[in-house]
Amino acid sequence: MLQRPPGPKPRFLIGNIPLASRDPLAVFRRWAQDYGDIFYYRAGWIHVYFLNHPDLIESVLVRNYQSSMKDRVVQNSRWFLGNGLLTSEGEHWKRQRRLSQPSFHREKIASYATVMTNYADQMLSHWQDGSVIDIHQEMMKLTLRIVLRALFNVESEETEEISEALNVMLRHSTGLRLLLPPFVRQLPLPGMFEVRRAVDGLNTHVYKIIHLRREHGSEAEDLLSTLMEARDEDGSQMNDLQLRDEVMTFLLAGHETTALALSWAWYLLGQNSRAQQELHEEVDRVLAGRAPNLSDLPSLTCAESVIKESMRLYPPAWAVARQAIRDFELGGYQIPVGANLVMSQWVMHRDARFFSDPEQFDPSRWRTEACLKLPKFAYFPFGGGPRQCVGASFAMMEAILLLATIAGRFQVHAVAGDPVEPVPSFTLRPKHGIRVALKERPGRTGSPLAQGDTTVATSALRQ
16 A cells, blocks of 8 residues: 555545635645645645655756656646646657747846836836835736737737736636636636636737737847747747747746736835835945946845845745656655645745744845755745746846836835735735835936946846
């Protein structure tokens, strides 16, 4: 008989389904504390092995990565994301990775720095001293404008439609819903018609842009052009379907995750005046009233620490999962084919063995010896191994530059009596948004647009 790790007592037929509980994140943390580095539970028909130690996570994602594939949630998301870098497997994934890699070379990433700060400045011109805003929605709109420009080199008049469609998809794409069999999405369930319509609308927008680019060509150096021009080792290129799948992946990963990192950063800063003051002091010292550019990144260490700490406490990708495709040994247990292996950034990043006062928002911890010596997978906001996010450098650069641009103009304060609830859907989203009060900083009524400085030493773009 297969010996399994300890775990919660199963209910008769359904086992344990934490994603259906009122607070799944608290359930996972409690189980990790109760049962240790590896525990087991059954969610319906799915056998789950939950990993809570960096060595075990590294074994699955790096040393033994060929023994598993993306989990059922990712597999079931192919109907709207397609077969892009996030969802594909095997040789197809290797080919798409080779073809996509040039889009994220350091020089290519550097060319988008000014676009980012210019759009941020345009957003700030509409903010008013004393107003209360949903900063999550503001960050979503801002990063979507940036990714549309980076992907397509367009000022899309359809940004609102695309933004709403993406919101619909993500709002209804909870982990529990994505575990259900594919035929369920065709049933007249609440929200599913809305999701299907959103996917159809996004497909229309994306294919329209691809077809126009095929027909008229472009001299633009955007991500779509790079993807269209990329040739594999045998001379082949991406067809329209492959382009669509990668574009959909970049639309999701290229704006949602960065927007969330920034949203949670402002949520935390709004509750911690000291950390926000340190950020303002750094921005004033380094930028002296101007917008940041790429060459400022090495000097914006406090801004970088704020982003790192927000992704520790509120990681946009709150869990990574794999499905075993062969039997293998892990932590003294035999993992059978078909089992799910779950590794949660939310749980790991709050482990007191690796982070002192783990519930405390403390950006300065990232400038300590303890964090410099962290085991690799004690902190892994972008995943790890061969499947690590290809756009990690792009996302970090964008988050730091946008945070510094906004901090140069405004302070934010939490709104009393307005609770914020993280929801573990496809990403870690605030259920009701994040409302903050704005206070314009003295003498900051209009910062200049960033200048086009995109020449910088390689060290400015840190993984």
